[in-house]
Amino acid sequence: MRWLSDKTVRHLKRVAEWPDLGETKYRPLKELGRGGMSTVYLAEDTVLGRKVALKVVSTAAARPEIVERMRAEARVIARLEHPGIVPVHDAGMLPDGRVFYAMKRVDGKRLDELARAMALPERLRVFQRICEAVAFAHAHGVVHRDLKPENVMIGPFGEVLVMDWGVAKVLADGAGESSVSPTWAPSSSSTAAGTIVGTLAYMAPEQAEGSTDRVGTPADIYALGAILYFLLARRAPFDAEAAERRARGEARLAPAPPRRIDPDVPRPLEAIVLRAMAAEPHERYAAASDVAAEVARFLDGERVVSHREGLFERAERYFSRYRTPILLVLAYLVARTILFFFARG
Amino acid sequence: MSKPLLGLLLGGVLGIFDGLTAYFTPEARNQLVGIVIGSTFKGLVAGLSIGFFARKVSSLPLGVLFGLAVGLVLAWVVAAMPDPNGKHYYFEIMLPGALVGAIVGYATQKYRAQRTATS
Secondary structure, eight states: OOOOOHHHHHHHHHHHHSOOOTTSSEEEEEEEEEOSSEEEEEEEETTTTEEEEEEEEOGGGOOHHHHHHHHHHHHHHHTOOOTTBOOEEEEEEOTTSOEEEEEEOOOOEEHHHHGGGSOHHHHHHHHHHHHHHHHHHHHTTEEOSOOOGGGEEEOTTSOEEEOOOTTOEEEETTTEEEESOSSOOTTOSSOOTTTOOSOGGGOOHHHHTTOGGGOSHHHHHHHHHHHHHHHHHSSOSSOHHHHHHHHTTOTTOOOOOHHHHOTTSOHHHHHHHHHHTOSSGGGSOSOHHHHHHHHHHHHTTOOOTTOOOOHHHHHHHHHHHSHHHHHHHHHHHHHHHHHHHHHHO | OOHHHHHHHHHHHHHHHHHHGGGGSGGGGGGHHHHHHHHHHHHHHHHHHHHHHHHHOOOHHHHHHHHHHHHHHHHHHHHTSOOTTSOOOHHHHHHHHHHHHHHHHHHHHHOOOOOOOOO
């Protein structure tokens, strides 16, 4: 008797998993990606004649709670109609009972792949767009809980999309709360089974401690700070070892200041990162839009509220902001002075 | 306030100050009033034309360059007129005049004119 090779087994699994979309308007084209509990396919909407991304629960994971989680995820994304959030077009069920939902197909690259090639102002403008999308979600009572550069896509025309709302939490008008998934994160690379949702390297301390009831919008503010950290230092705030330490009880471990990694990081931006990543939720920015506003101030050459600048630093900022008029007035005064002495001579 | 109006006002004010600097040149002190009036008029004309340019062309480098050129040309016209002794002050008038034009050019380009809604 001959054993099947791994390759053959993988192929058979893929064939078995291939969704039967015969009773739907979708025609699967190819597999785009596979997570622990679901697979994303490129499919064609035969009615509208457009390509969509189809997220289908994996056969092995098609348990009632997972099915309900997928439905809830689709509902969460559907209520967030924003240019920075990938829209859900449709949701349904396959003949074999598996749940799927169709969303806009994004032909882009992940932020963590693109960030290294981008100039600082460009990175900051992308970051502002992320903040806007997150602020919108918060305004609609949704906390993402797994914000990280890997979950941000940059489209071919520069559009910024916050992805993977699979572990989002819905805050029901500030009273009751419900989670899309309280204890399970399909996309997370470092989650402790049963309690921690998200990715440890970008996770707020209260989230890393596993106290899901305390996780609210400040957790996303922390993650935004961690994303900004990544965009400045070009590495996550916590490496694998530090992330492990956080999982083992040192959740309040502070990250190394970005300027220690890269001394070229501007001080005001470091101040924004450190405030957004404060261990205590009440010490962080109150809203994602506040973080975006701080970054906008930096880009406009204005004073960043979280940063106490020295006299020299202030003068430098004023000079770089008003360089041309300062130089013109100086040139005029120098010319007048020279002419004055010229006339006396 | 529109860009031409800003150019007119700024050009006029800077023209006054530019003219007043003649006080520091002893031989020109007795002609100070005439110089201030001439410099103000030059500033008004330059400011207005720079303001109109800024309304048509939105470019900081071009705005500064245009201001510099207009300031230079108008200052040349003034400098071409000799003083009672028949002496010309090309360098003394054209250099600051051009720089004042550049300052007005910068200001009119940076200024965002407020639009009033019309029904």
